[in-house]
Amino acid sequence: MTEVRIIKKRKDFLKVAKQGEKVVQSTLILQAAFNLSVEPDCCHIGYTATKKLGKAHIRNRTKRRLRAAARVVFGMNGLQGVQYVLIGRYRTADCPFEQLLKEMQQALKKVNKLLQKEEATHEQTADPTTDSAN
């Protein structure tokens, strides 16, 4: 189990969007990136709903549904030391809840795989450089 905390600063959102991995589903977009400032045994989640989706009550609703789904999914499978960002899409407010759960799980699996790969390659490439620097 990993503890889930909420991202609140604009800086963090931008960082994840720039550097992280991205998976697109029909009901949501998931972005993720490692960050050293994350406490151990923790992962951070941020929620985004842009003005494109609709007026204020629709944006609030997408965020709520994302939050409700994320409580189920990320408590079990969230990686430690990672910042996730969930972005709502047009269908997020209307689609059946089970579909939202499924797609979120799929997206999380994919992102986690990508992150692990990147980490592995990063470690391989990083080690010799550090050696040569020393």
Next chain:
RNA sequence: ACGGGUGGCCGGAUAGCCGCGCAACGGAAAGUAAAAUCCACUUGUGAGGAAAGUCCGGGCUUCAAGGGAACAAGACACCAGAUAACGUCUGGCUGGGGAAACCCAAGGGAAAGUACCGCAGAAAAUUACCGCCUUUCUAUAUGGAAGGUAAGGUUGAAAAGGCGAGGUAAGAGCUCACCGCAUUCUUGGCAACAAGGAUGGUCCAGGCAAACCCUGUCUGAAGCAAGACCAAGUUAGGACGAAUUUCUUUUGAAAUUUAGUAUCGGAGAGUUCCCACUCCUUCCAGAGGUAGGUCGCGCCGAGCCUGGUUGCAAAACCUGGCCCAGAUGAAUGGCUAUCGUCAUAAAUCUUUGUCGCAAGAUAAAGCAAAUAUGAUACAGAACCCGGCUUAUAGGCUGCCCAUUUUU
């Protein structure tokens, strides 16, 4: 019964599981630059009629800043009332629409001045083309010249009161009746205005002020990212003048201070002036970093609910009761079940009409219980109030008008 007008109200309910914000009670530890902390479970509480648009008006806060005058800029504009105030509301007047209930109107001033009115038309504001009439000339004609006139014609969105009679060379408010218009008087009304009378033919004069403008009334500006406090960090420079001290023959250099009183002067909300008030060695140039926290901020308010009195009403007053969201990447949700409301569909049932001897057929209307499918709106507080505007599935209800039928 059907069709319309207008006002008010509601705008899903219950249960279960998981979850969120805030407040109170309780507990805990920790150490940060400082202040917010963290945990638990219990209790309480948790969006709207528009929370929206930000179109008006206030409270509140800051700009050091109170009063008066002029100008500038902006808003508003029939009358009376309501209100903290308003561009809002209520009642009335006038004009327009409608068969009526009722609805709509930025509804002051065009004899204070300026501008504009394309095309067409003689002429778009001191007009005269075709006409009509009189006089006169000659080449006696479908002619010219001088005058009178504005009835008729054409154009246009708009052409200088309308219509009838008299009158005339032809005409004309030239004269008269009626209607309209203007002035004035009387009556009613707080007033806008209405009704009636008298006088006026110099009745001289179109539209446009949502063109400039004039008149009257109102307005200092900016906005809770206002603003106040706490913490950390950074910066605190240069030039000139004055005074003092030290060094120096002097010029000058260095350091420190720039205090108090009085006068003058300067500065101070868009501009100027006056009174009052405040501040002041002068000038120039920078540097640094951050949205960390607390308050403002929700328990007292132009507050909400109930009842009563006054008033046609908007509202006002009185009695009693209540305390009711407070976030800040922003809580009030997710799922399930049952029910409610509306629409549609087919079948069942009932009533009535028609056809038929009857069985029955067919059309219309209705209601009850159940079935299926679909729909269940607009939309989310962010300092707070009063309005306006815009969006809105569906439902309840008061009053009024017209038509038809029955009693």
Next chain:
RNA sequence: GGUCCCAUCGUCUAGUGGCCUAGGACACCGCCCUCUCACGGCGGGAACACGAGUUCGAACCUCGUUGGGAUCA
């Protein structure tokens, strides 16, 4: 949350209430030129964000919607 600004062919723009059935440039389409393309020449289509009001008459004036953009300490 507050305060402002803007909207004209596909794009960038011009436009005194009547000369506007809206002009110009680039782009697009057709024809000509050329062996072909480009350049050049001729011609064509294409827009006043939406809804009301004022006016005899609105792209223009007024009000309300819609959409886009800027800014704050």
